[in-house]
Amino acid sequence: xxxxxxxxKIYRRGQxxxxxLVNLSLQVEAGEFLAVVGPSGSGKSTLxxxxxxxDRPTSGHISIAGRPIEKLxxxxxxxxxxxxxxxxxxxxxxxxxxxxxxxxxxPMYFAGNSAARKRATELLSRVGxxxxxxxxxxxxxxxxxxRVAVARxxxxxxxxLLADEPTGNLDSHAAEDIFSLLHxxxxxxxxxxxxxxxxxxxxxxxxxxTIRDGRMIADVKKDxxxx
Ligand code: ADP
Numbered sequence: 185x186x187x188x189x190x191x192x193k194i195y196r197r198g199q200x201x202x203x204x205l206v207n208l209s210l211q212v213e214a215g216e217f218l219a220v221v222g223p224s225g226s227g228k229s230t231l232x233x234x235x236x237x238x239d240r241p242t243s244g245h246i247s248i249a250g251r252p253i254e255k256l257x258x259x260x261x262x263x264x265x266x267x268x269x270x271x272x273x274x275x276x277x278x279x280x281x282x283x284x285x286x287x288x289x290x291p292m293y294f295a296g297n298s299a300a301r302k303r304a305t306e307l308l309s310r311v312g313x314x315x316x317x318x319x320x321x322x323x324x325x326x327x328x329x330x331r332v333a334v335a336r337x338x339x340x341x342x343x344x345l346l347a348d349e350p351t352g353n354l355d356s357h358a359a360e361d362i363f364s365l366l367h368x369x370x371x372x373x374x375x376x377x378x379x380x381x382x383x384x385x386x387x388x389x390x391x392x393x394t395i396r397d398g399r400m401i402a403d404v405k406k407d408x409x410x411x
Contacts (some may be wrong), residue, residue, distance in 0.1 A: 185344065185376050186235055187210040191244030192394055193230050193333055193398075204230040205241070206398040212377065214343070217370040219386035220379045222395035228379045231395065235377065236346045237265040249343060268293060270337030270374075272330070274349035278321045284308055284332045285317040291339040300339075307335040327358030338374075339349055345369060347378040351385065359385065 193205040204227045204331050212218065220228050229350035234246065234319040237253065246253045249268050253261065278287045308317055311331040321329050331348060337345055345364065351359035363385050370376050377391070386392050394402040 185214040185216075185249060187245075187247045188235070188379075189245040191234065191241040191246060192237070192245060193227070193234065194242045201251045203398050204296075205234070207244070208395075208398065208400050210393065210400065210403075212375060213219065214286050214375055215370070216372060216380075216391060217367070217389050218391035218393060218399055219388050219389045220377060220395060221381070221383070222401075226395045226397040228395055232346050232377070232379060236269050236343075237261050237269060241294065241400070247253055266291075266340060270340070270342035270345045272337045272347040272350045274352040276361055278329060278332055278336070280321050282322060283318045284313060284324070284335075287321075287332055289334045295340050297340070304335070304339065307338055308332070309334045310338075325358070326354050327361055330354060330358070330362050334362070334369070338369065343373075343375060345374050345376045347376065349379055349381065349382065351382060365390065372399045 188208060188210040190202070190207045190209055191205055192207055195202040195204055205227055208231065220231065222228055230239070234241050235248070237248065240253070251264055257265065279290065282290070285301070285308065288304035288307055291301040292303060297303065305317060308314060311334055313328060313335070315322060316328060321332070324332070333350070340392060351362050354362065359382060366376055366378065380386050391403070391405045393400055
């Protein structure tokens with residue numbers, strides 16, 4: 185589903201070069217749910233932006249859903265991103281003047297989905313907000329807003345969900361609720377990669393990769409086949 189081979193990313197800041205990712209390789213199969221952990225500045229967001237097709241690597245090879253990225257034009261990359269990938273960020277990034285329903289409808293509107301309202305209503309019910317359709321972000325709790333963000337990320341039925349610190353601003357109870365929701369989304373077949381500082385929540389996932397100074401220093405898979 186996601187194949188990354190020897191990917192490096194160098195940012196230039198004036199004279200200075202920042203090696204955000206160094207020869208990183210990672211394979212993720214369809215249906216996996218994995219955590220990315222590591223200290224601040226280690227390259228986690230850079231990796232998510234590259235997997236999420238928001239940025240291109242400086243060198244290395246990437247293919248997403250069987251499509252080699254280096255062969256795609258920017259337009260093709262945008263189309264692949266729109267059809268394949270959903271994002272949830274730490275900062276919720278909902279449109280503050282739009283209701284929950286309108287926020288979830290927005291990506292479907294851009295994708296030309298005429299059944300946007302019906303699907304947005306269903307998605308908000310699925311994340312437990314069937315009674316908050318017409319609330320504005322300012323009228324919801326942090327946990328509820330993040331649920332709307334998850335519903336919005338699922339709008340175009342992505343096969344991959346990328347979540348960058350989705351519980352960073354939440355109390356532990358709301359954070360657990362968001363992880364339960366992500367588990368439910370994963371069980372329905374969506375591949376999920378989540379960046380988290382929360383060691384306990386990371387430990388609840390079948391696979392954790394650790395990044396330090398742009399390099400992968402650990403890739404731990406738990407055997408979940410034993411009941
Ligand atoms: P993390 O998500 O683990 O905190 P990041 O991927 O955000 O790490 O950053 C990795 C390194 O790349 C850091 O040193 C950061 O300062 C640098 N970096 C990230 N984005 C940019 C950018 N757009 N321009 C220059 N440097 C950047």
